[in-house]
Amino acid sequence: MPPAPLPAQLAELSELLGQMCTTVAGALQRATYALLESRQRVAQQVVAADAEVDALRAKVEEIATDALLFHAPVAGDLRQVVSAIRTAGDVERMGDLALHVAQAAERGRPLPEQVRDDFAEMGRVAVQLALKAAEVARTRNVILAVELDADDDTMDDLHVHMFGVLMDPEWPCGVPAAVDITLLARYYERFADHAVVVARETVYAVTGQEPDAIPI
């Protein structure tokens, strides 16, 4: 079978990256639900679904490599292909982080009341960022991408707040719970951070410039 024309391959890359972001958003949403409500069955389903994200990444790399091999793209097209390879790596990592949250939920230790609301909020913000990243990947909308970069500040604030709660001398839940929560909070923060990188990559692919250089 002859390779697809370049524009079709580029469109498929955008679509697949969007699909990857939507998939990891769904995974983190379910993992957060499993964590908050101690639903181990749901957690297991998230763990089982991680292979889907890995398969999508392999597909992105296959199409990107085909595009390089058969069409030797230049300028913005080349940037888009290279950026798709990098972005797929970031989104796969988001999938791994959703998986880590699900694995924590699988162990079935209930979250202390003190931090439930914070995790619910971190989950909400992280899922929103991933869905926005999906839209950025699909539409290559630079303005939306620059907005997403700013949204991440909310996650950083939540992360800082969470450490304040843990460091309080009155923290009543002991060291093991604090260790679990430290890692969980880190997973959410890293997940959000990768969503930002996806958006930054897209800005670079579309404009050839870093997001900081875009005046909006």
Place this chain on the structure above:
Amino acid sequence: MPPAPLPAQLAELSELLGQMCTTVAGALQRATYALLESRQRVAQQVVAADAEVDALRAKVEEIATDALLFHAPVAGDLRQVVSAIRTAGDVERMGDLALHVAQAAERGRPLPEQVRDDFAEMGRVAVQLALKAAEVARTRNVILAVELDADDDTMDDLHVHMFGVLMDPEWPCGVPAAVDITLLARYYERFADHAVVVARETVYAVTGQEPDAIPI
């Protein structure tokens, strides 16, 4: 100036990736020393040197993009170029993790005696892995790369042991120290993990196969 011939570009990519790995190995070594000996000045130097790794990554991406643009490489050469782009991302992340260790050392809270030896050992293993990754990147030696994959087990064992220490009901150093240590241990484990990915990438670039498929 005309672009360099493809073989020269490929050789430079290998050399630069090796240099990146050596640089982050040195950064983590100094960060670990700063952490163990509460040497804040050394920690500050590590923080200041992180820009060097970012610059090397930018250089890798520039040469890789030039190679794609001017030579439209195929087969193993194309795999090497694509793999260089991905690998540079992993090594930059290793630099970020060394930076996080240095930032913790900068804050100047001494490590509890109970975990000093563990961190010294995690530092030693992680630096070794990065130096081996440097050699893999430079020489593209597949057998060394497969060995490195196995070496990472030592890090995983240390990481598990560390959590055992923290989870012990007799842990005497309180929650804030436990939170710091949890994150620090995670930085070392992730650093080592990225070194493994660098080796795996190299195996793939050289052979077109995943490391698990190489019988040695």
